Amino acid sequence: NAGVTQTPKFQVLKTGQSMTLQCAQDMNHNSMYWYRQDPGMGLRLIYYSASEGTTDKGEVPNGYNVSRLNKREFSLRLESAAPSQTSVYFCASSSLGQKNIQYFGAGTRLSVL
Amino acid sequence: AQSVTQLDSQVPVFEEAPVELRCNYSSSVSVYLFWYVQYPNQGLQLLLKYLSGSTLVKGINGFEAEFNKSQTSFHLRKPSVHISDTAEYFCAVRPINTGTASKLTFGTGTRLQVTL
Numbered sequence: 001n002a003g004v005t006q007t008p009k010f011q012v013l014k015t016g017q018s019m020t021l022q023c024a025q026d027m028n029h030n031s032m033y034w035y036r037q038d039p040g041m042g043l044r045l046i047y048y049s050a051s052e053g054t055t056d057k058g059e060v061p062n063g064y065n066v067s068r069l070n071k072r073e074f075s076l077r078l079e080s081a082a083p084s085q086t087s088v089y090f091c092a093s094s095s096l097g098q099k100n101i102q103y104f105g106a107g108t109r110l111s112v113l
Numbered sequence: 114a115q116s117v118t119q120l121d122s123q124v125p126v127f128e129e130a131p132v133e134l135r136c137n138y139s140s141s142v143s144v145y146l147f148w149y150v151q152y153p154n155q156g157l158q159l160l161l162k163y164l165s166g167s168t169l170v171k172g173i174n175g176f177e178a179e180f181n182k183s184q185t186s187f188h189l190r191k192p193s194v195h196i197s198d199t200a201e202y203f204c205a206v207r208p209i210n211t212g213t214a215s216k217l218t219f220g221t222g223t224r225l226q227v228t229l
Contacts, residue, residue, distance in 0.1 A: 104156035
């Protein structure tokens with residue numbers, strides 16, 4: 001049981017380059033989330049998708065776009081990377097219901113030079 | 114809106130000693146509370162949760178936490194830590210009755226460093 005899988009695990013970009021972070025879950029969860037983790041700031045929500053076909057902004061959406069490709073996959077795109085986007089990115093998923101628990105992937109470490 | 118405060122960014126402790134990691138939250142509505150653990154170079158793993166019922170909740174690896182509504186706290190405790198407990202610990206809250214998505218608000222984390 002793979003759970004939440006993120007690719008790639010590591011990435012180095014130059015300022016202005018674009019890239020897409022991929023996330024897939026095999027738990028038949030309806031909701032999916034993208035967070036970024038920065039030192040001393042905990043995890044902050046970038047975007048989320050409550051169910052297939054819907055996406056909403058989180059706390060720090062600027063500079064990012066997302067696509068809920070299907071129920072399993074939720075991608076995060078950086079159109080023009082900036083050094084301020086250097087971070088560790090986590091994808092998570094959860095089932096429907098108010099008591100649902102979020103399950104996290106192993107993360108993508110992104111450096112923007 | 115909710116906020117979570119973890120006052121201690123780092124907690125050093127000797128193996129087999131007890132430990133308490135503090136978490137306080139602020140919210141205008143009732144919340145569910147969670148503790149997650151992040152081992153080095155890994156994702157977050159749920160340690161324990163408070164949804165309702167007994168205010169003392171037990172989690173994995175011998176950890177427990179007590180919900181105190183009047184003090185808006187959810188401190189994490191373990192009576193005797195092990196080297197393998199070295200990790201970063203995050204407290205998180207989620208308001209009740211906000212629809213289908215489980216949006217969490219995280220604290221800034223506490224790094225527990227266990228030494229011999």
